[in-house]
Amino acid sequence: MGMSGKRKRNDDSDAEDSKKSHAEKKEQFRPAMIKNKEKRSEVHAKLKQQKKLEKRAKAKARDAAVKRAIELGEELPEKKVPRTIENTREVDETVCKPDDEELFAGNDADEFSSILNRQQNPKILITTCRFNSSRGPAFISELLSVIPNAQYFKRGTYDLKKIVEYANKKDFTSIVVVHTNRREPDALLIIGVPNGPTAHFKLTNLVLRKDIKNHGTPTSHQPELVLNNFTTRLGHRVGRLIQSLFPQDPEFKGRRVVTFHNQRDFIFFRHHRYIFETKEIKKIESKGKKNEDGKSEKVPDHKTIARLQECGPRFTLKLISLQHGTFDTKGGEFEWVHKPEMDTSRRRFFL
Structure with a gap:
């Protein structure tokens, strides 16, 4: 019983190690690692399409959240500022301040x-x-x-x-x-x-x-x-x-x-x-707008x-x-x- 118990424990630990190594390999996988050119380009195209769909889904969700906030009269969701070289520049002590x-x-x-x-x-x-x-x-x-x-x-x-x-x-x-x-x-x-x-x-x-x-x-x-x-x-x-x-x-x-x-x-x-x-301005045949007095407003030409x-x-x-x-x-x-x-x-x- 003692020997069989040890073997089971070793088998379980080996299985866990293999799962971890498999997960690490999956995380580190890149299309460039595939040697076959056709397969590599195919996988790369699939990943690119997947990223494109994810980006589009995020944009749709963001637009829906903004529309919902406008309808309910709530504060608009915070707009993400893209990271650029200018706004991530190194801190400089010599930057002029308005109260200097x-x-x-x-x-x-x-x-x-x-x-x-x-x-x-x-x-x-x-x-x-x-x-x-x-x-x-x-x-x-x-x-x-x-x-x-x-x-x-x-x-x-x-x-x-x-x-x-x-x-x-x-x-x-x-x-x-x-x-x-x-x-x-x-x-x-x-x-x-x-x-x-x-x-x-x-x-x-x-x-x-x-x-x-x-x-x-x-x-x-x-x-x-x-x-x-x-x-x-x-x-x-x-x-x-x-x-x-x-x-x-x-x-x-x-x-x-x-x-x-x-x-x-x-x-x-x-x-x-x-x-x-x-x-x-091209004139569009439509009913003219009326002001408070009921008179039609002149549309600029x-x-x-x-x-x-x-x-x-x-x-x-x-x-x-x-x-x-x-x-x-x-x-x-x-x-x-x-x-x-x-x-x-x-x-x-x-x-």
């Missing part, structure tokens, strides 16, 4: 305060690197149409320090240097005059106005400036540097909008104008539609470095420099 008194006190004493407080009008000098390219002049001519009070000066053989001295004497507030490589603009250098700072941006995805389908032609009105998602201390400073290039009194009659949109530390530049169009027309250019900027003072390669002190070892996580952003 130190930040606002610093705004009144920084290098851009005189322009942003309308005590001084921005005056921009645009130049190139020493070796210009074929697309460089076309890009500069479009920058001149985007930035008011901007003037182009040919670089020639002048050193950048000499250009900074000249800009300071002629009361320029900023210098924009367009750097080119292999006939393509690939970097922008924005220098605040006379006290800096100097920002070095990598320039990519340049599309000139002539290459944009159905592009518009901008007027000479001062544009409205839109800055999005410059949330950290560094982003706030870069945003104020960009803001100092434009006048602070936009002329809304021109319907021009210049946008710098920061997303995942890439700054997307767009230049649009508003267009208002009047379209006829036309409606106004607003849309955006892109004027160009279109490009993307990425901050490489931010330097104290004006441009100085040897003795310059940097506020921030991007290094490869900083890219440890896809969810870590600096602007």
